[in-house]
Amino acid sequence: MDYVYKRSEFKRPPAQLEHVDLKLSFYEDRVEASGTLHCRARETMREIALDCDGKKVTYPLDREYAAGEQFTVAVEHVSHPDGKRLEGIYRDVTPGEGRAPARPQQYMSQCQQYGFQRILPIIDDCTAKCTFRTVLEGDARYTHLISNGDLVEGMRLDDGRQRVVYEMRRPMAPYLFLACAGTWEVLADEVEYPDTHRKVKLEYLVPPGHLDGAREPMRILKESVLFQHELTGYEYPFEVYRTICMEKSLYGGMENTGNTTIITEAALIDDTIPDRRLVYAYGVIPHEYEHNHCGSGVTMETVFDMWLNEAYTVNVERAYLARVFGADYMRRGEIAALRGTGGAFAEEEAGMAGAVVREGVNDPDEVVDAITYDKAPEVLNTLRALIGADAYDAAWREYFRRFAGGNANTDDFLAVFSEVSGRDVRALIGPYLFSVGFPTVHAAWDWKDGRMTVSFTQDMGGSRSCATENPKGAHLSRPSFTIPVTWTAVKDGKDLCGGVFTLEPSDASMARTEFSAPFPVKPDFISWNRGGAFYGMLVPSATEEQLACQARTDPDGGNRVEAMGLLRDRNCTKTWLAIYQEIFADQSLDLGLKSELLAIPADSIDRHRRARVRENVQEMRALRRAAALKIGVAELASAVAQERDPPFDAAGGTRSCASDIVAAIKRRAYESCILQLLAAANVPESWAAIRAYLARATNITARLNALRALVASDDPERKETLEKAGVDLRKSLNGYISYLGLVANDPHADVFDAIAREEQREGWSITHPGLSRALYCGFAANGDQLWTPRGLAWLESTLVKYAEVSEYNAIRLLAPLAVWRRFEPGLRAEVKGLLERVAAKLPRDRYAFIGGKLAGLLA
Numbered sequence: 001m002d003y004v005y006k007r008s009e010f011k012r013p014p015a016q017l018e019h020v021d022l023k024l025s026f027y028e029d030r031v032e033a034s035g036t037l038h039c040r041a042r043e044t045m046r047e048i049a050l051d052c053d054g055k056k057v058t059y060p061l062d063r064e065y066a067a068g069e070q071f072t073v074a075v076e077h078v079s080h081p082d083g084k085r086l087e088g089i090y091r092d093v094t095p096g097e098g099r100a101p102a103r104p105q106q107y108m109s110q111c112q113q114y115g116f117q118r119i120l121p122i123i124d125d126c127t128a129k130c131t132f133r134t135v136l137e138g139d140a141r142y143t144h145l146i147s148n149g150d151l152v153e154g155m156r157l158d159d160g161r162q163r164v165v166y167e168m169r170r171p172m173a174p175y176l177f178l179a180c181a182g183t184w185e186v187l188a189d190e191v192e193y194p195d196t197h198r199k200v201k202l203e204y205l206v207p208p209g210h211l212d213g214a215r216e217p218m219r220i221l222k223e224s225v226l227f228q229h230e231l232t233g234y235e236y237p238f239e240v241y242r243t244i245c246m247e248k249s250l251y252g253g254m255e256n257t258g259n260t261t262i263i264t265e266a267a268l269i270d271d272t273i274p275d276r277r278l279v280y281a282y283g284v285i286p287h288e289y290e291h292n293h294c295g296s297g298v299t300m301e302t303v304f305d306m307w308l309n310e311a312y313t314v315n316v317e318r319a320y321l322a323r324v325f326g327a328d329y330m331r332r333g334e335i336a337a338l339r340g341t342g343g344a345f346a347e348e349e350a351g352m353a354g355a356v357v358r359e360g361v362n363d364p365d366e367v368v369d370a371i372t373y374d375k376a377p378e379v380l381n382t383l384r385a386l387i388g389a390d391a392y393d394a395a396w397r398e399y400f401r402r403f404a405g406g407n408a409n410t411d412d413f414l415a416v417f418s419e420v421s422g423r424d425v426r427a428l429i430g431p432y433l434f435s436v437g438f439p440t441v442h443a444a445w446d447w448k449d450g451r452m453t454v455s456f457t458q459d460m461g462g463s464r465s466c467a468t469e470n471p472k473g474a475h476l477s478r479p480s481f482t483i484p485v486t487w488t489a490v491k492d493g494k495d496l497c498g499g500v501f502t503l504e505p506s507d508a509s510m511a512r513t514e515f516s517a518p519f520p521v522k523p524d525f526i527s528w529n530r531g532g533a534f535y536g537m538l539v540p541s542a543t544e545e546q547l548a549c550q551a552r553t554d555p556d557g558g559n560r561v562e563a564m565g566l567l568r569d570r571n572c573t574k575t576w577l578a579i580y581q582e583i584f585a586d587q588s589l590d591l592g593l594k595s596e597l598l599a600i601p602a603d604s605i606d607r608h609r610r611a612r613v614r615e616n617v618q619e620m621r622a623l624r625r626a627a628a629l630k631i632g633v634a635e636l637a638s639a640v641a642q643e644r645d646p647p648f649d650a651a652g653g654t655r656s657c658a659s660d661i662v663a664a665i666k667r668r669a670y671e672s673c674i675l676q677l678l679a680a681a682n683v684p685e686s687w688a689a690i691r692a693y694l695a696r697a698t699n700i701t702a703r704l705n706a707l708r709a710l711v712a713s714d715d716p717e718r719k720e721t722l723e724k725a726g727v728d729l730r731k732s733l734n735g736y737i738s739y740l741g742l743v744a745n746d747p748h749a750d751v752f753d754a755i756a757r758e759e760q761r762e763g764w765s766i767t768h769p770g771l772s773r774a775l776y777c778g779f780a781a782n783g784d785q786l787w788t789p790r791g792l793a794w795l796e797s798t799l800v801k802y803a804e805v806s807e808y809n810a811i812r813l814l815a816p817l818a819v820w821r822r823f824e825p826g827l828r829a830e831v832k833g834l835l836e837r838v839a840a841k842l843p844r845d846r847y848a849f850i851g852g853k854l855a856g857l858l859a
């Protein structure tokens with residue numbers, strides 16, 4: 001495929017940017033920028049090409065400069081943000097818009113990846129790490145004008161305006177630049193390092209009136225700073241660390257050295273935040289903070305090395321989440337995300353994306369995807385399993401030591417890891433990094449006369465074509481993975497013993513690999529690949545009896561869930577139902593695990609079976625109904641008869657103990673499963689039980705779960721109930737987003753009219769990423785209606801209309817279609833036609849990003 005940006009074409013710019021002096025003036029309708037770029041020539045130069053608004057513009061220099069000589073370039077630019085492009089400096093939602101007191105226009109900036117050049121012409125390159133002196137001017141009514149570095153000056157001007165000056169004294173890449181102007185209230189605190197006793201000031205900037213919502217995030221932030229210090233040894237080098245609420249953004253958060261921005265719905269923790277978003281908030285706070293270390297400190301060399309920034313950071317975030325919510329619980333969620341719609345496996349199978357280190361991109365935002373954020377951390381985990389945790393940790397320490405303050409690329413990473421571990425790390429993980437696709441390992445075992453034999457065969461589950469470039473330039477017909485396969489033999493619900501088999505690249509090519517050893521006792525089953533030790537799929541060859549035993553007794557919860565899924569995939573419905581009923585009756589189970597065992601998604605473990613999208617929804621409905629009838633409506637109703645959520649206390653009263661929050665989240669997830677079963681039972685008694693739960697619910701997630709179940713049922717008053725609840729939900733951003741999700745998820749055919757009504761509602765806008773994604777992506781996940789002729793027609797027209805506003809967001813609507821080649825022939829033809837028509841309406845010369853994705857899907 002042809003790309004707008006190719007990895008092979010990246011090289012260090014002819015001049016090194018060393019310092020930027022700039023001035024930004026914010027007005028209601030525009031932002032004026034001017035500045036001086038201080039550069040040092042790397043080669044003889046007579047002119048300089050700067051990045052400006054997505055183009056290269058060449059400026060003549062006053063004379064010829066030899067390599068090593070310094071020169072300056074004066075630049076200026078005026079931006080008129082249009083409210084669509086959320087890049088460079090853009091108009092965010094002004095707090096209390098349209099109401100008194102009138103506030104000046106809120107401005108936010110987003111510079112990753114090529115946003116700075118929309119503010120001012122610059123060498124917009126990750127290696128252009130330079131110092132900044134930034135003067136900001138704006139309306140004196142702004143509470144804040146913010147940029148990176150230390151605030152060195154602030155004054156009121158005569159004309160109702162103000163001026164502030166920031167100095168960023170450590171070299172920083174332009175993509176980390178921030179300039180914003182707005183109205184916020186501040187929660188201030190500080191954190192002290194226990195070893196050095198150095199203090200860092202912390203500020204949390206929230207929309208006026210929302211200070212209470214920042215108290216719990218501030219506690220998480222303080223804990224994150226110390227957790228990250230303990231884990232990595234990093235100490236924050238600046239005086240102040242700010243978190244700034246923004247309402248409009250394509251992303252959940254952005255690290256702008258010292259000034260993290262987080263979307264308001266995830267940045268505030270109050271009584272409107274649903275559990276899913278709450279867990280996200282617990283992750284995004286340590287994530288963005290970690291980027292001060294991996295990102296600002298050691299910076300990726302090019303966009304193609306962004307996986308280095310993200311994979312490490314995601315793993316720090318995951319470690320924090322594991323500490324708060326439990327490692328097994330979080331890990332099961334991570335694996336589910338990897339396998340689900342829009343997850344890395346599906347992207348690879350679809351040909352939409354695949355290699356962690358890509359050959360090219362059409363839009364730098366392309367790398368902000370499941371491959372970078374989900375596959376890349378998994379590849380690091382696979383590497384850790386292959387070289388051992390000690391060598392892995394030591395190699396990261398060396399990486400941060402060696403490249404501190406500078407840039408690093410994938411080759412640098414591989415070199416350091418090879419050096420420290422003494423292994424050829426490029427050979428070990430090259431296929432995971434440079435190729436499309438993931439390995440699928442079929443594992444079988446046999447026990448006879450005191451001897452155990454295990455055998456493995458591999459196939460390439462995730463690839464359609466694998467003619468990808470390897471780092472040495474040779475072309476591989478198929479990647480040869482090195483795969484660490486862990487195993488544990490289980491008998492009578494106890495682990496007997498276990499270990500790891502490493503499948504070498506020479507073991508690939510469909511050949512069988514066998515291991516055999518004396519083994520005195522015959523186990524009940526082998527629990528393979530616990531916690532997903534390698535990036536790929538493991539398909540166990542097991543009998544129905546062995547799977548049933550595993551679903552009942554595996555000490556590893558994830559593999560119990562997996563065994564239940566495999567029984568479903570094999571249509572072992574009778575056995576599955578019997579175990580389901582036992583699990584429901586088991587009072588000793590952790591409710592997090594119980595909810596996962598009882599959840600009946602329209603999904604399957606088998607990668608090909610997942611593509612039976614219409615059948616999967618029907619089967620899910622039938623199974624839910626069968627399970628509900630087997631257990632009985634009265635039993636189910638009594639399981640959700642006790643709603644015990646204490647009222648929300650923002651001051652931390654009920655939230656002082658993280659374990660209470662975790663327990664409550666798990667209980668609500670369990671109750672949600674039961675509510676779904678009640679919806680599936682679909683009789684007046686079950687509707688009454690859902691209504692009773694709704695009437696008692698004080699917690700937002702409990703209310704939403706009840707409403708979701710009610711909407712899914714045929715309760716004659718469901719519409720009216722949702723309508724009433726909507727009035728209250730729409731008062732807050734999070735409530736509004738949740739409400740739109742409920743509307744879009746309605747399995748009934750009138751969902752289309754309901755969506756059309758929401759599009760007309762005052763306050764909703766297609767340009768508001770949070771609100772438009774909630775409605776549109778909500779419907780893309782509506783398996784009941786999406787695959788109907790009307791659903792597909794809706795998707796087709798919405799894709800085109802949404803791409804006009806945001807290609808990045810519109811691409812999310814393609815996710816359910818990703819594996820269309822595996823659909824049944826009728827649906828496959830319909831979807832192919834749809835994709836072709838959309839591709840014709842979104843030509844690649846105007847829509848490089850989504851056009852490229854469509855071309856990939858159709859190739």
Ligand SMILES: [Zn+2]
Pocket residue numbers: 287291309310313
């Ligand atoms: Zn990140």
